[in-house]
Amino acid sequence: MVTVQVSDFDMRKIATSGQCFRMTEWIARPGHPAYFEVNAIGKLLQVRQEGDRVHFFCSDDEYETVWRNYFDLGTNYTQIIQAIKRKYSDDQFLMNAIEYGRGIRILRHDFFETLISFIISQRKNIPEIRKCVNFLSSKFAAGEHPLSTQGIGNGLSTGSKFPSAKQLAASEISEIIGCGVGYRAKYIHEAAKWYSEFPGNWESELSGMGYERAMETLMKIYGVGPKVANCVCLFSLHYMNACPVDVWIQKVLDQEYFGNIPQWFSDPYAGLIQQFVFFYKRNGMSTLFWA
DNA sequence: ATTCAGGTATGAA
DNA sequence: TTCATACCTGAA
Numbered sequence: 040m041v042t043v044q045v046s047d048f049d050m051r052k053i054a055t056s057g058q059c060f061r062m063t064e065w066i067a068r069p070g071h072p073a074y075f076e077v078n079a080i081g082k083l084l085q086v087r088q089e090g091d092r093v094h095f096f097c098s099d100d101e102y103e104t105v106w107r108n109y110f111d112l113g114t115n116y117t118q119i120i121q122a123i124k125r126k127y128s129d130d131q132f133l134m135n136a137i138e139y140g141r142g143i144r145i146l147r148h149d150f151f152e153t154l155i156s157f158i159i160s161q162r163k164n165i166p167e168i169r170k171c172v173n174f175l176s177s178k179f180a181a182g183e184h185p186l187s188t189q190g191i192g193n194g195l196s197t198g199s200k201f202p203s204a205k206q207l208a209a210s211e212i213s214e215i216i217g218c219g220v221g222y223r224a225k226y227i228h229e230a231a232k233w234y235s236e237f238p239g240n241w242e243s244e245l246s247g248m249g250y251e252r253a254m255e256t257l258m259k260i261y262g263v264g265p266k267v268a269n270c271v272c273l274f275s276l277h278y279m280n281a282c283p284v285d286v287w288i289q290k291v292l293d294q295e296y297f298g299n300i301p302q303w304f305s306d307p308y309a310g311l312i313q314q315f316v317f318f319y320k321r322n323g324m325s326t327l328f329w330a
Numbered sequence: 331a332t333t334c335a336g337g338t339a340t341g342a343a
Numbered sequence: 344t345t346c347a348t349a350c351c352t353g354a355a
Contacts, residue, residue, distance in 0.1 A: 157336085160337080161338065162336090162338090162350080162352090163335055163351095163353095165336075167335075167353070167354085168336080219352070220352090221350075224351085261338095262339085263337095265337090265338095266336075266337055270336085283336085286335085288336090
């Protein structure tokens, strides 16, 4: 186990911030602190947080080479947030959102899984998205060696890896439909072909070409529009200026900014700010307020 | 039964 | 360019 002390890290907020769909909170035993199971980048990990101390149930080596980067723990969020608060101090809604959402970090999630997850996300609610992602994973991982991790309290926990692009590209559309994704199956299949047929490395190409060109490139994929492309840019490629506009952010624009585009939209950290705003609007505000 | 859920492709104005 | 509409599917 590795224990680190970090500020601006809240495992529960991260798990429910909607960046990825396979982080689950478990209660080991009533009265005991909750722990989180993270199924990501081909690994399974358990995490428990007590205040600003975070326990990662893995080796030192795995923490350093995998999870530190995944959770973006090398970035000083406290400093970034202070700068943002100074910059937009006259935006009271934003100040409230930041305080409410503090602790969320922008992950560096697996590229292909992020792409497929957000293709699935269109016209679906979050429990449905989670179900589809899990269904795809368990279906295509059948027969493979399951992921496992040394669980808290000596329990051994298992899970399945997200399918590879090659697996999905080689599968029949009907198999993909069978995972409950409906009309998105052909999008998934196309995206899988697009990814697996590229001779180079899409991640490094897209990371290197800059936000604008990455967006253009991603939106050429059948079934990928501006929202999905922005989510991939932000949650996987770590373009912190990428700012996905979904129904919740649209609500914010309509209701809090009266249809105008707020200043922070073009901030270099617009994506991080968007996460705070999204989280606040979705979880922190009573809808009865202005009903 | 009808509507809705973290959008996108398509075709018409 | 902008706008309306269909789209799988399950849950309220």
